[in-house]
Amino acid sequence: MRLLCKHCGCSYDTEKDPFIWRCACGYSLWADYSATFRKSDIRREDLSMWRYDKAYPIKKTDVSVSFGEGLSPLASICWMGRNLLVKMDHLMPTGSFKDRGVVIVINYLKNLGVTAITEDSSGNAAASNAAYAALAGMDCSIFVPSGTSQGKLAQTRMYGAQVHEVKGSRDMVAKAAQENIGNSRYAGHNWHPLFVQGTKSAAYEIWEQNGFRAPDNVVCPVGNGSMLIGAYLGFKELLNSGEVAKMPRMFGVQSANCNTIHRVFHGLSVDYSPAPTVAEGISLYRPVKTDEIVQIVKETSGSVDAVSENEIIDALKSAGKKGLYIEPTSAVAFAGFSRLILQNVVSENEMTVVIVSASGLKATDKILTLL
Numbered sequence: 001m002r003l004l005c006k007h008c009g010c011s012y013d014t015e016k017d018p019f020i021w022r023c024a025c026g027y028s029l030w031a032d033y034s035a036t037f038r039k040s041d042i043r044r045e046d047l048s049m050w051r052y053d054k055a056y057p058i059k060k061t062d063v064s065v066s067f068g069e070g071l072s073p074l075a076s077i078c079w080m081g082r083n084l085l086v087k088m089d090h091l092m093p094t095g096s097f098k099d100r101g102v103v104i105v106i107n108y109l110k111n112l113g114v115t116a117i118t119e120d121s122s123g124n125a126a127a128s129n130a131a132y133a134a135l136a137g138m139d140c141s142i143f144v145p146s147g148t149s150q151g152k153l154a155q156t157r158m159y160g161a162q163v164h165e166v167k168g169s170r171d172m173v174a175k176a177a178q179e180n181i182g183n184s185r186y187a188g189h190n191w192h193p194l195f196v197q198g199t200k201s202a203a204y205e206i207w208e209q210n211g212f213r214a215p216d217n218v219v220c221p222v223g224n225g226s227m228l229i230g231a232y233l234g235f236k237e238l239l240n241s242g243e244v245a246k247m248p249r250m251f252g253v254q255s256a257n258c259n260t261i262h263r264v265f266h267g268l269s270v271d272y273s274p275a276p277t278v279a280e281g282i283s284l285y286r287p288v289k290t291d292e293i294v295q296i297v298k299e300t301s302g303s304v305d306a307v308s309e310n311e312i313i314d315a316l317k318s319a320g321k322k323g324l325y326i327e328p329t330s331a332v333a334f335a336g337f338s339r340l341i342l343q344n345v346v347s348e349n350e351m352t353v354v355i356v357s358a359s360g361l362k363a364t365d366k367i368l369t370l371l
């Protein structure tokens with residue numbers, strides 16, 4: 001498989017460089033891989049994300065490490081008087097959407113004989129990598145920001161990973177992980193080019209669960225954008241395969257306290273001081289795929305918005321009253337959807353999907369302070 005840098009145009013061959021995760025120029029790498037997928041390609045006997053394995057660079061026959069991830073429910077709720085479909089990825093094996101990408105990366109590394117990995121995360125990817133590494137029999141070393149929700153830390157430690165809490169920004173956490181890889185391999189989900197090949201699976205599931213149609217709009221929280229990028233790539237493949245008639249508009253939502261992509265999208269200065277946010281999962285000052293995300297959102301006629309802490313907390317509580325116990329990061333997307341309604345960006349007869357990033361059970365210590 002070839003890996004491409006969209007910044008400088010360099011490409012790499014995974015046969016020669018199986019462990020490369022960043023271009024020599026410092027920018028991120030993308031797998032030069034796009035599937036053609038038809039309804040008849042679904043493995044109907046498989047009730048997991050692997051029923052769409054023709055869409056991934058790793059096939060079901062290559063997978064030895066799996067919890068049967070995927071096929072999370074697509075619930076229909078009423079939000080501000082509108083019908084809303086909710087992709088409930090808080091019900092994935094480790095309680096977050098990250099399992100979709102991690103299962104691809106871990107199996108890729110396992111098949112190369114890797115026995116130890118290092119990862120940095122704000123918490124969800126930490127738990128996910130730790131769980132899949134445990135199942136794979138790999139050693140796992142995780143770097144997290146100090147102050148990460150106790151639920152995520154307890155979960156990661158329960159899976160047997162070594163957890164290193166790092167003081168400072170999320171970017172400093174990533175740097176600490178990359179400088180302390182030792183004899184392991186770096187599995188950083190924000191960087192690894194195969195991660196978004198797994199998060200594509202959410203688009204395939206939404207397509208099938210929605211009667212083999214694309215929704216009009218997809219709304220999701222955006223930190224480093226792997227959920228938004230995956231959904232875009234999946235629907236793009238379905239469009240190119242003739243299985244959906246149009247692309248959904250992609251709407252990314254950030255916290256106003258940490259909103260680099262929002263600023264770039266709107267042509268604002270990115271020279272700012274990020275402030276703490278209750279949405280810890282998207283608290284990234286320097287996302288590694290900012291330009292690509294902005295391009296995706298513009299291509300689909302979507303937008304990137306940024307919501308206040310009060311809007312996030314209000315949306316979290318409103319989601320709870322709909323029976324959804326989600327982490328505050330996920331509430332960012334619901335707050336964004338509320339704005340889209342108020343701004344008449346989405347009309348009454350449009351079909352919108354909000355993707356949930358993770359379970360509220362991971363952030364109970366923080367949610368308790370908001371009640």
Ligand SMILES: [Zn+2]
Pocket residue numbers: 005006007008009010023024025026027
């Ligand atoms: Zn490059």
